[in-house]
Amino acid sequence: MSPTELIQTDRFVLSxxxxxxxxxxxxxxxxxxxxxxxxxKIVQKARGWVPDGAIPAIAxxxxxxxxxxxxxxxxxxxxxxxxxxRHIIRVCDSMTCYIGGHETLLESVQNALGIGLGQTTxxxxxxxxxxxxxxxxxxxxxxxxxxxxxxxxxxxGMAALLEQYP
Amino acid sequence: MTLASFGPIxxxxxxxxxxxxxxxLRADGEPVWLDEYRQKNGYAAARKALLExxxxxxxxxxxxxxxxxxxxAGFPTGVKWGLMPADDSxxxxxxxxxxxxxxxxxxxxxxxxxxLPHQLIEGMLISARxxxxxxxxxxxxxxxxxxxxxxxxxxxxxxxAGLLGKNILGTGFDFELFVHTGAGRYICGEETALINSLxxxxxxxxxxxxxxxxxxxxxxxxxxxxxxxxxxxxxxxLNGVDWYKSLARPGSEDMxxxxxxxxxxxxTPGIWEVPFGISARELFEDFxxxxxxxxTLKCWQPGxxxxxxxxxxxxxxxxYAGGIGKVGTRMGTGLALAVDTSINMVSLLRNMEEFFxxxxxxxxxxxxxxxxxxxxxxxxxEKGQGEPGDIELLEHLVRSCGPGKTFCAHxxxxxxxxxxAIKYFRAEFEAGLA
Numbered sequence: 001m002s003p004t005e006l007i008q009t010d011r012f013v014l015s016x017x018x019x020x021x022x023x024x025x026x027x028x029x030x031x032x033x034x035x036x037x038x039x040x041k042i043v044q045k046a047r048g049w050v051p052d053g054a055i056p057a058i059a060x061x062x063x064x065x066x067x068x069x070x071x072x073x074x075x076x077x078x079x080x081x082x083x084x085x086r087h088i089i090r091v092c093d094s095m096t097c098y099i100g101g102h103e104t105l106l107e108s109v110q111n112a113l114g115i116g117l118g119q120t121t122x123x124x125x126x127x128x129x130x131x132x133x134x135x136x137x138x139x140x141x142x143x144x145x146x147x148x149x150x151x152x153x154x155x156x157g158m159a160a161l162l163e164q165y166p
Numbered sequence: 167m168t169l170a171s172f173g174p175i176x177x178x179x180x181x182x183x184x185x186x187x188x189x190x191l192r193a194d195g196e197p198v199w200l201d202e203y204r205q206k207n208g209y210a211a212a213r214k215a216l217l218e219x220x221x222x223x224x225x226x227x228x229x230x231x232x233x234x235x236x237x238x239a240g241f242p243t244g245v246k247w248g249l250m251p252a253d254d255s256x257x258x259x260x261x262x263x264x265x266x267x268x269x270x271x272x273x274x275x276x277x278x279x280x281x282l283p284h285q286l287i288e289g290m291l292i293s294a295r296x297x298x299x300x301x302x303x304x305x306x307x308x309x310x311x312x313x314x315x316x317x318x319x320x321x322x323x324x325x326x327a328g329l330l331g332k333n334i335l336g337t338g339f340d341f342e343l344f345v346h347t348g349a350g351r352y353i354c355g356e357e358t359a360l361i362n363s364l365x366x367x368x369x370x371x372x373x374x375x376x377x378x379x380x381x382x383x384x385x386x387x388x389x390x391x392x393x394x395x396x397x398x399x400x401x402x403x404l405n406g407v408d409w410y411k412s413l414a415r416p417g418s419e420d421m422x423x424x425x426x427x428x429x430x431x432x433x434t435p436g437i438w439e440v441p442f443g444i445s446a447r448e449l450f451e452d453f454x455x456x457x458x459x460x461x462t463l464k465c466w467q468p469g470x471x472x473x474x475x476x477x478x479x480x481x482x483x484x485x486y487a488g489g490i491g492k493v494g495t496r497m498g499t500g501l502a503l504a505v506d507t508s509i510n511m512v513s514l515l516r517n518m519e520e521f522f523x524x525x526x527x528x529x530x531x532x533x534x535x536x537x538x539x540x541x542x543x544x545x546x547x548e549k550g551q552g553e554p555g556d557i558e559l560l561e562h563l564v565r566s567c568g569p570g571k572t573f574c575a576h577x578x579x580x581x582x583x584x585x586x587a588i589k590y591f592r593a594e595f596e597a598g599l600a
Binding site for chain 1 (some may be wrong): 523
């Protein structure tokens with residue numbers, strides 16, 4: 001995504017696909033509000049993040065105040081309210097991974113990409129985030145890139161691994 | 167570096183009568199789909215529960231079995247079930263499966279959901295029948311993408327086979343099941359925060375009472391059970407209370423088997439289904455193989471970040487709630503962590519308290535303000551810049567964030583390991599004073 005594409009236009013419109021996916025989700029619950037997190041995830045999946053205009057658009061479909069949707073969007077750590085990279089790297093920071101060498105691993109990723117936790121590389125390729133225990137404790141340290149989880153991660157192996165995510 | 171599908175869990179022999187949770191696992195670590203699950207006696211318990219048993223008898227059987235919650239708190243499942251209203255005119259009720267496994271050093275539910283999705287569905291189907299719930303949700307953390315895929319495929323299989331949906335097994339009983347995936351935040355695993363999150367709200371805990379059994383999701387009676395807890399239900403129904411009570415070691419007050427584990431710098435980190443009441447030493451030495459060459463055990467935690475540290479001498483303790491309680495902490499999730507002598511306790515606690523502070527939902531003041539204060543002091547101590555009185559201040563925070571000061575157990579869980587670390591390794595904290 002180029003930086004110009006990230007600039008928000010005045011009018012935000014949900015795509016037909018997004019709208020129908022949100023409406024489909026609503027039917028799984030007694031109350032449309034329950035689909036708010038899923039709605040944010042649907043928009044994020046299509047656009048990489050949740051632009052400002054998506055908040056009132058989702059609120060309209062669900063019939064709840066925009067402030068409630070924003071409250072949810074800013075609470076959950078896997079909903080992004082600002083643009084992120086094409087690939088999300090989540091490094092597990094549980095105490096098990098700490099013992100397994102998490103800090104050395106994290107440092108090697110930070111040095112390789114030139115960014116800290118919560119930041120995105122200048123070319124828009126990677127965003128680096130911490131994450132709660134990934135449930136890979138027998139293979140510590142662990143990390144996740146997009147939807148792929150890796151165990152027994154080593155600083156030496158990171159360069160080759162990152163190459164797989166252009 | 168390996169792409170981490172869960173893989174085969176271990177090669178120990180597993181029999182139906184002694185390993186009710188894991189005997190159906192495949193040697194190759196692949197999921198057990200419907201045909202194979204049925205060949206392995208799958209849904210026989212559901213058939214028995216729906217066709218031959220009265221609803222109250224299922225509840226009574228689970229009560230009598232002594233099954234306790236496997237999510238970390240260990241509340242008796244039958245008692246929780248018994249809190250659901252007896253009034254049959256209340257027809258809208260919910261069964262929630264807490265699959266928001268995020269407790270550091272806990273990865274048992276992931277294994278069950280990825281490899282035995284039908285066992286959870288069968289457990290939920292029987293429980294739904296017992297509790298008269300017409301709809302269930304599996305609240306699954308968003309990062310467990312393989313578990314989500316496998317559960318959804320298994321639900322489709324079960325629907326097509328008439329094991330979910332309308333008029334199940336011709337009994338007139340209807341039960342719909344959905345997978346609801348989360349969007350991060352450790353606090354969603356707290357029972358009432360989970361309910362708020364499912365409703366599409368911020369995951370703040372709710373005051374109890376009212377308990378979820380009286381007013382849960384959308385104000386309706388709701389029962390929330392952990393993945394492993396629900397996985398216990400089919401075998402209890404099929405094989406009975408006497409069999410279930412014979413599983414644990416003599417002396418254990420907790421019944422049945424438990425997925426326990428050991429990780430850290432041990433020779434063979436992993437998860438095993440073992441009887442309640444085995445000693446921590448057996449788990450550590452016989453199953454995990456003891457420490458790797460060149461590493462020495464310094465201390466250990468019995469079951470997750472929110473449990474206290476114990477010394478090597480405490481490995482004699484029995485792994486059940488009362489056994490671990492006797493040596494001063496809680497059994498938690500039963501997946502233990504070995505800390506070796508190369509680890510500095512101040513640095514380890516700094517790592518843990520950063521996690522707890524970050525994951526506080528901010529609802530209660532002691533938690534929102536107290537946990538970052540712990541982090542600030544620990545960071546200073548780690549750099550050797552602690553001030554006189556800092557350790558006493560940490561001890562004060564341990565007391566002020568303890569049980570009863572906040573809506574939920576997040577803050578008490580955060581300070582339990584800290585209090586025990588100061589108790590056993592005070593010199594390491596003192597070394598951080600400037």
